[in-house]
């Protein structure tokens with residue numbers, strides 16, 4: 645698979661996932677697209693509710709969907725918003741992406757076509773994970 649094409653496909657999928665965002669409180673729609681090691685793309689959007697604190701980010705929705713479908717290995721994730729400054733994953737999502745996906749590539753994009761590549765280990769240095777429990 646040509647990597648630049650898969651990047652475009654992930655961004656397009658994440659961008660389309662924003663349409664389903666349940667973001668009545670923040671009005672900030674986020675879309676995510678997670679690429680599994682078998683080449684499948686699982687998308688997610690942010691889901692808010694009246695308690696605010698039980699909001700689930702788009703990244704975690706995509707990750708929970710993928711895990712509950714039996715996927716266990718992942719290559720990269722794309723995150724798309726319409727913010728002029730690209731939206732990085734929040735701390736909670738960085739932790740969960742690290743634990744379930746490892747040092748994956750994080751592709752950030754916005755609706756004007758701005759794109760950046762990041763590596764999760766750079767966004768989450770010195771992480772706590774299962775190895776810390778031994």
Ligand code: THU
Nearest residue numbers: 670672674690701702732733734
């Ligand atoms: N949000 C995400 O879905 N992903 C991120 O990477 C950052 C924040 C959501 C949570 C909330 O619904 C809205 O964006 C505003 O914080």
